[in-house]
């Protein structure tokens with residue numbers, strides 16, 4: 562499951578994980594791995610860092626010294642020995658992480674070293690999930706006032722007993738991470754891939770672009786969903802569809818919309834960049850309808 566760059570913050574992963582969304586921070590894993598390598602795996606880190614500095618001095622001015630360390634201009638990153646030396650001295654950790662790590666290391670070890678570092682880093686992080694959710698809803702539903710703590714609670718309650726794949730599709734929706742041409746800043750920004758612009762071709766309406774803010778209310782997409790999966794209301798509010806309005810929301814309509822959209826983008830690909838005719842849109846909608854029915858059937862009787 563791909564997410565657009567920076568869809569989820571490092572801090573918000575803590576809240577997601579605590580609420581049954583099994584995500585891990587790659588950044589935390591990398592830092593913990595570096596700390597473990599510096600302290601347990603690679604010997605003589607400090608001595609090797611000094612040797613590298615000396616080698617830079619020997620070859621001066623080919624490699625110029627910067628602040629007495631070997632980072633010549635043009636290098637992308639410092640040598641690995643320096644990175645490990647910094648890790649060993651906890652130079653890359655925040656003050657609270659340094660304290661937590663020192664306390665954990667002084668205590669009898671209950672966890673393997675890397676897990677210990679991982680726990681220390683995670684425990685010191687501050688969750689910014691609600692701020693992130695607010696920012697995403699400002700884009701997806703501009704002008705819509707939402708009680709963020711309650712919406713967040715409703716989301717996690719609604720997803721509590723949902724299969725992992727469905728959880729991820731809803732989270733991907735809530736954080737505005739569908740693979741639309743707008744979200745991925747593609748060279749050509751597409752119109753709504755189901756042809757909403759052809760309904761009112763003389764109106765310049767940016768909300769009919771290929772972006773999630775439109776698909777949350779796209780009449781053509783939701784008609785396809787409703788044909789495949791009967792909904793209690795014909796056009797539920799996007800907050801309801803994203804499982805943010807009630808604690809017992811049904812995630813399946815939004816999961817279907819997610820599947821249908823990405824199947825259309827994947828199968829139609831570049832052909833969507835050439836403004837399709839009405840006939841072409843009819844084909845797209847017919848094909849999306851078949852995808853929707855097959856997906857709805859598999860969701861009714863999962864393996």
Ligand SMILES: [Zn+2]
Pocket residue numbers: 753754755756757758769775776779780781782
């Ligand atoms: Zn549309």
